[in-house]
Amino acid sequence: METSALLDPRLLIVTGKGGVGKSSVAAAVALAAARTGRRTCLVEVEGRSTFSRLFDTQAWDFDEREFRPDLWGMSIDPEASLREYLELFYGARRLSRLVANSTAVEFATTAAPGIKDVLLMGKVKELERRRDPDGRFSYDLVVLDAPPTGRIVNFLRAPDATTQLVNVGPIRQQAQSLIDMLSDPRRTNLILVTLLEEMPVTETLDSAAALRELGVTIGPVLINRVLTERSDKAASKALAELSVADLRGLLGTAGLAVDDDAAAELLDAGAASTKRLGLQRRLRTQLRKQLRSTTLELPYVYSRRFAADEVGVLAGLIQEAVEG
């Protein structure tokens, strides 16, 4: 799949190993989609208030709110999904109140295997399928900041596990319709976020295999925090041979006076960076060879602030990659 088709499906499920910046990338993808004129809904399911912080907004909840042009955000919690589900299918407010007030909710939402995930995904499907009165889809794209790769397979397998446990009734139908959504490549793509580091690359390759087995289509893999090469080939070669005295001399010609210790420190940092870049090249080759998907690289953003700066920069690069 081409990188330019990144934003073409109706639902993007974004996952990655903990610590790779999955949520920032999900936010950047959603922001890029909105900037291309797609009516986009960004969804969080783990209630960590990540996005309200990244975008500097009020706390997110079950109500969708447009917080940037063409960009809506919401936070799905299983209890609200269960309540909405019961009201929708049973029209029984009294029943739903009764259920909501009992420990049954705790059971259904935290304990019953997979039910919580089915409820969360049910709400995502509702967003993905919703139509305006004129018949067109309310959202062009839904971006889901999903659980990390360690839990993603169980998360996506929940509808299937439910159909095996429950063989009749509306829950089964609901689960089946989720399986249909997840396995349709035109509707759903899975976006893996990784870093060019040992453990994230290994986990990405393992997850990609497990997810393909599940029947989910994997979209372009987004490589986050790629270190920029700071020198051309000839300069890199010269760098490896530079001595402390050489460096002091060169810096002196540019009007910068440093002592031996400072020059040595600069050279050490340069050597460490060369090593990291080598590792990065090796892992990039490994990833490309073993992964049957295109990749899109996003640079490490050297800003003084986390959050909004980074998301804005990444969104610009994603937009560029998609619009060519």
Next chain:
Amino acid sequence: MSRVLPATGSQDLSAVVADRHVIVCTGPGGVGKTTAAASLALGAAARGRRTIVLTIDPARRLAQSLGLGRLDNRPRPVAGVDGLDAMMLDMKRTFDEVIDRHASDAARAQRIKTNRFYRQMSSSLAGTQEYMAMEKLYDLHSTGGYDCIVIDTPPTRNALDFLDAPRRLTDFLEGRFLKMFLAPGMVAGKLATRAAGFGAGLFMRAASRITGQAVLGDLAEFFQSFEGMYEGFKDRAQAVYHLLQQPTSAFVVVASAEDPALREARFFLQRLESDGMPTAGLVVNRVTPPPSAGLAAVTPRAARAAANTLDGGGPESRAAAALLRLYVDRVEVAERERRAIAAALHGVDPRALVQVPLMATDVVDLPGLTAIGRHLYG
């Protein structure tokens, strides 16, 4: 540059690896928690203490370096390190052991273990992994004969779920909701009509319309077979909690130098404080080291200007320019990390703060763990 750490705090964990009996490493996912746990265990073993590191889900290569080829819930000696064992938690097996221990007889234990809800729950119920980690910890504490037990907690979303896990599981198992199922005579097929009380009846009717009755039958059987085991569960949960509160225990919170991870670390520290748990330190992994005092005199602006000048020269000049740009990047990142760490520690006392610098290679083997150890305990 202001110091982040309160004046009384220490900069390493050597006292912790030297004398604490239980060391719990906790923190968000993907920050190097398993690496820190393994490295602390190496430190304890190096001080002649019989040590075990219990890990939940180590990365493959790290597991191999510890000699953990397979997941079998048994302590294995780590090759090349005297006095150090390692084991990987097998959740399902640990839960089975819990059932065997608490069930009144073998037949009942067997009935529980073959129930399909148990089979699902033992691997996927929220909090089960945390609970089982604590079970195993207590087990090793009471029967293992170890001087030091280092445990790596699961990467839970919510701060310190594992402290709540035993309580949550028992609350759940003996909750009001269950009473509906535990009414005598409730067996599969008769749920809707025989449930006790109006509320339960209404709920059961609705529930069986949604899921089908066979499921509820299984569920009822599942909870009925747990009857009489709750006391045992609760006592054990209490004992684990008590063990963790002892001054011989130590909690080490692990984070990376990124803002989201540090925010979570802050929640962890606050929660430990409010639960009266013995916090021993905050380890921040992969920190970008700030420039030394001598080099720091070069401002980013001056460095950028010099780099622009040097860009016009030959390869050597361009190499010098590249070094200056790297330096500017490093200053920016070190500064934002310093601020993120300061913000995370505002008003909370981690006792010790250890900043482990970003290594030039990823840590996946014993030499790597030893290198991390030099920063953790000198």
